[in-house]
Amino acid sequence: MFDSLSDKLDNALHILKGHGQITEVNVAETLKEVRRALVDADVNYKIAKEFTTTVKEKAMGQDVLTALKPGQMMVKLVKDELTELMGGEAAGIDLSGKPSVILMAGLQGSGKTTFSGKLANYLKTKKSKNPLLVACDVYRPAAINQLQIVGEQIGVAVFSDEGNQDPVNISQAAIAFAKQNGHDVVIIDTAGRLAVDEAMMTEIANIHVAIKPNETLFVVDSMTGQDAVNTAKAFNDRLNFDGVILTKLDGDTRGGAAISIKSVVKKPIKFIGTGEKMDAIDVFYPSRMADRILGMGDVVSLVERAQEQYDEEEARKLQKKIAKDQFGFDDFLTQLHQIKKMGSMKDLMGMIPGAGKMLKDVDIDDDAFKHVEAIIYSMTQAERSTPVLINASRKKRIAKGSGTSVQQVNQLLKQFGQMGKMMKMMQGGGGRKMMQMMKGMK
Structure with missing residues (x-):
């Protein structure tokens, strides 16, 4: 980034x-x-x-x-x-309505439909809301179908009326439907439009007047740089929107839009899109973004992501296993999957101060752990639970089954053993002893 x-x-x-x-x-x-x-x-x-x-x-x-x-x-x-x-403080989103209505606007290809799904997923999982997605793009072929697929992926209902060509009417009907069916947030996905297209700009202005949304969010592709800022200004002059969504920040972004859009349109960046997955959405924190731009990392966001995946009950079970020397490869695999849920590996590394700079020319694939998972899946249940069972003949079988080499299997076993010793040491009095030793070295 x-x-x-x-x-x-x-x-x-x-x-x-x-x-x-x-x-x-x-x-x-x-x-x-x-x-x-x-x-x-x-x-x-x-x-x-x-x-x-x-x-x-x-x-x-x-x-x-x-x-x-x-x-x-x-x-x-x-x-x-x-x-x-970039705005000073993070800007919140108004969810005070009953239901709260969020109108999405932007250019064609800016990622409105995908981000509507990401926002719905965010509100459902992080804010315990029951959102309704509304298909109001009556022009683009397959737009309604795309939103329905997104809705299925995240388990969110989608309102559409394929026989209706009036977005104002569709959005009003959707809000009535939401009230009747217990949806507390309505996210209206509109057609992409150009600021120079007067008919299309009039249409979204009419939707805005008719439904009086709590939030009107302008979605912009951050990769378009200064053009994105100019387009945002043209839309704001017409819609007076409440905030900006920057998509595709995981791409080859120069940063111009993120840095200057607040200064030009006087409206805050509220969310950013950082990948293709439905959970690749972050609240925009100007201070954290400034840290990342200056190569200082973003430890706060990294900790927050880790906490989201932290299960207290599972942690207690894990502690007991470590204490009894029962930590096996199934437990290791669970920890690995939790790390993967936190986001792309390159994005996570960029949050660690100094790591982003050191690894800037290193291609960190999201499948970086693929061969590790393949090796573990090639083990029998007994081997996963009791790694000491894995002798030379078993290593050959595991390597063949996972499409890796015996050397890679040996490397994983060695690393797993070292990690087990470290965890055991930190679990008991070793952690305290280490702290005492460090104090004594001062």
């Missing part, structure tokens, strides 16, 4: 490295490169210029941070200003 921009900002901020103090000359040189990095990332030049001017004024007026190295101080200033530029 934003790899190119992160690299350029990192290089720009390294200009101050080694300088003993902040001077107008070295600040100007640094910020010239920062401005160039932002413009290259498709941030509007005026916004980039204002940004660097603000940072320069704050840098030259700094007295309280004189104890810090210039490079550290500049990173903090840039991070704080990036956070403000």
